Amino acid sequence: MVFLSIFIWFPSSVNVSFASSSFSRSLLPEELGLKKQKLSHLHFYFHDIVSGRNSTAVRVAKAKMTDPLNEGPELSSKIVDLARGLYASSSLSEIGLLMVKNYFFTEGKYNGSTLSVLGGNAVFSGVREMPIVGGRRLFRFARGYARARTHSLDLQTGDAVVEYNVYVFHY
Template sequence: MSFITLFFFFTLCFILFFTITEQKFSEQYPATKAAALEKEKTTHLHFYFHDIVSGKHPSTVSVAGTKNAFGNVVIIDDPLTEGHEPKSKIVGRAQGSYAFSSEDKACLLMVMTFAFEEGKYNGSSVSVLGRNRFLENVREMPIVGGSGIFRFGRGYALAKTVRYNVKTGDAVVEYNMFVMHY
């Protein structure tokens, strides 16, 4: 090889080696705990969840099941309202599923996103994933995430059945959510 060819080759290698930046899979950003805590907020949400099983337009549909409750899986698109009455102002929708997850206890596995459609929360959501022992007076479930205003959301949801119709299966559940977010 000639000197010019070797010089060109090494120059090209040098340029490529020092100009290509290394791509990183992840990166951590330094932040003090005090700064993070100053920006964090807690929001209390209060609304009613209407699980409508009966009628011409149910908001709950069974997609898998057995003769007994254990193993039944339900998909939901339930309205969320300001008050407990069905005609109360709609503030969002609960979308997701729940499954009867215990052979010997009245227990549901809840996988839901509460998508809000009203006021400053319009377009934001809170996600819940957890166990719901629906015969208990008040149940607590974890909030595992959120979007929009509730990005990086975490906290807990308290659910309390206000009304349950044994004949139809329709239910109204009061929710109090405490969401920590930035």
């Protein structure tokens, strides 16, 4: 089991002045080129392979490659995205992870765009829901949620295939 300790330092005093008009201003979305907001549904499979020569993740060190996100549950299906990030044990009562992931899309109209997920993942729950907290390019200002369901899990190796349905508002 991996334990993660994070120490955050906060200065004892912070001086922030809001009197200056150059510090902030109100903007209209159109000023940033933002058009009507859309809701998209994305569906893919996350391959978390921790065993063998072609592993995509290791427990505490750098992986040989990023985790592929595929159209189907087979590792041989078309790769549509790559995942980068980390997860750490976050529960003493269940197998729960804190997920910090970026999904890098490499196909279709979302090519070059990313989505960011930050939240808890109770691994043995049937369906887990994690928040989408942002993104890049076509997913700038993204917000929504990802629903994850384990498609397959090898308890001997720790290898897993996880199905994701992502619902995201974006411009």
